[in-house]
Amino acid sequence: MLELRHLRVLREIARTGSYSAAARNLGYTQPAISQQMKALERCYGTPLVARAGRRIVFTEAGRELVRHAQAILSGVAAAEATLTAMANLQSGHVRLVSFPSASATMVPSAAATMRARHPGIRLSLTEAEPPESVRLVREGECDLALTFSYPGDADDGDDTADLVRVPLVSDSLVALLPGGHPLTDRTSVRLADLAGESWIAGCPRCQQHLVRVCEETGFTPDIAFSTDDNVAVQSLVAKGLGVAAAPALVLSSVRRTDLAVRPLSPTTHREIAIVAWPDHVRVPAVRATIDALREAVRSAQPPGPW
Template sequence: MLESRHLKTFLEVVRAGSYSAAARSLGYTQPAVTQQMKALERAVGTPLFIRVGRGFRLTEAGTALVRHAEVIVGDLMAAQRQLRALAKLESGLVRLCAFPSANATIVPMTVARLMAAHPGVRVELQEAEPPESLHRLRRGECDVALAFTYAGMQAEHPPEVVRIALTEDLLTVLLPTGHPLARHHFVRLADLNGERWIAGCPRCRANLLRLCAEEGFVPDVVFSTDDNLAVQSLVATGVGIALMPALVLSFLCHPEVTGRMVTGRPARQVYAYVMDDHQRIPTVRLLVEELRSVAAARTGC
């Protein structure tokens, strides 16, 4: 088996023209260089040098090995440079998949801060609602997934996936500005029995049904969409009311819509998910740290 250190020494011997000159250049003793060249010749199974006076010339095998050693040593040095750059966060790619409201709030500041501190690191963004984002993580299509869960939902991450808490996202009721309950700071869901409702994504709709059931009624869902701007426009025109996470209101605030906190402060939990064996990858670790920092500092509208 050829050893890279022997190949490096071999190339220096060829360049320097003698064992002693190579030893001085490399900071070795001459016997150490001699032993390495003997080990290399044993590994290839044939002499590499022929003594000529005080110098040497390469055998045919030695000449052939020079060409291959230059490629091998060059590739190893390039690999070392690239790996050092990755370890020092001077370069690299990290893929993030997040749900729409996170991509509009937490993600932009996270990416901006990461790029400012580490301009050589590239972040590739994807968008998907949970659980699709978690499926992509397990399929290897992204490195970090942002997803949310509601109270009462069964844990959905397997043992090989690590979940990191980012923030609690309180739910608010969206009402037309002229709605009688818009005068109150807090609204009881039970007081909204009989209203028409606009539901969001499947898990948001399931949470709405659960919360209303706990208050003793079934909401009259007249429209469903996961388009947050459409939800606010529908509320503004009186089509219905909606239960919306506060994270959404931090970037979409329709002038004809009023958001009011819900009594009991129901919320969804926002998490970052990574594969357990990927936590030590520098770019993944960096992205998760930035996500936690930005999420902790987040404020609504």
Template sequence: MFDSRHIKTFHEVVRTGSYSAAARVLGYTQPAITQQMKALERDTGSALFVRVGRGLRLTEAGEALARHTSAILDAMSAAQEQMNALTRLRAGRVRLCAFPSANSTLVPETLARLTVDHPALRVDLLENEPPESLRRLTRGECDIALAFTYPGLHEQVPEGPVEIPLLEDQLTVLLPAGHPLARRRAVRLTDLAGERWIAGCPRCRANLLHECAEEGFVPDVAFMTDDNLAVQSLVAEGLGVAMLPSLVLNFMRHPKVAGRPLRPVSRRKISAYVLPEHLRIPATARVLDRLKAVAAAKDGC
């Protein structure tokens, strides 16, 4: 393996025609140039120059190396520029995997802020509910995963990723606009023990069953769907009530649906997960910084 400094010096000696001229251009002493060329000759295993009078002439090995030095130096320069760009966040690509309601709320605002500050940074958007999003992270299929957990379910997170808490998302009961309980400012689960329910994603469904069990009843789940818009439409038609996170209601508000907070308050925790070594990648760190800023503005809303 050649020392890049020696290649650069060799290129300058060839260009200027002498050690002394190369020394002046590079700001070295002539003995330093001589020592570098001797080191390069040891690396190549061959003499690179022969003296002809007061000048230098390339040997056959020297001519072979000289034909490649410009390409080597250009490649090194391009690599250094790319690394500098990544470090300064002029460029970079991050794969972000999030669940649907985060992709509709936290992610767009995060990307808008990144576009202003770092327009060359690219974010590839992926979508999966947890725990699949966390599995994709551990398999190396994404760089950041957004996931949510419900404290009462004692959910297991895969070992390895670092958790970065973002916000707590309050749960809300959805009622048909004409429902008697829609006149209240807040609703208790026990007030809805006799209702039919529309359940959401598997994790949300499990939490609904858990919270109702804590209140002493089993909900009558009439419909199940992962589509948050479908949940609201079913509630709007009077086919049941539902429990959704407030984050969903930030971007979907059906005119025939009333959302009321639960009492006592129940929340899910939303976090970003990243592998430890990815925290040192500037582009990934910047996306995380923007996610935290956007989440902080929404936390408690």
């Protein structure tokens, strides 16, 4: 069987033109070099070297093997250098998938941290809401997913039982009201007091949660508009077209001044977490990205008091 040590011997003989020089440079005895060459010749059933007086010359088969040995050993050296660089956080590529509001808040800070600390690491971003983001991790399209869930969510395709789940933050929902709304004089708003309002709903998962908590309160919300664009949600509310229940984290990146924000009662929230395969979490560049996202949570806390 062909081994890398055989190829290194072959390459050194070709470079020096001598068994004795090859043995000296590689730290072998000359008989050991001769035995390895004989083992190669037995393996392939053909002579690889021949003597021309005091010189060593390669046969046609020997020359062909030397040519391949150069390519193989160069490739191995390149792979070793790449893996060493990855282990030392000098190179690598981390593929992150995130839902939009996290892309606007946590991801920029985390990406800046990664660039400052590990400039050789490339961080790329894809946007997707759960459960699509979890599917991308499961299928190997992404290394990490920033995802969220609401208490009491039914399993709708993003079960993470066999994945690593790193909790990041509990993100409370707040009420968004048009600037002249009668409830803006209150320090907090009861969900039941919004029963007769038109609503602006978010992504499908957020809308499902909104309907559930409203029904638990005793009414079904009249959803006039649905959009997963948080700027659009705020604009629709500001124009008096409805009220909304928005994650507070969103307001740390964009907040219109012509609407009112109030805490909701009873309180409700979503849990934001990182999801990945266990093996990926052990990759140094992935671990560094998780650490950067944890730090980013602290810098992305929403403004307050409302």
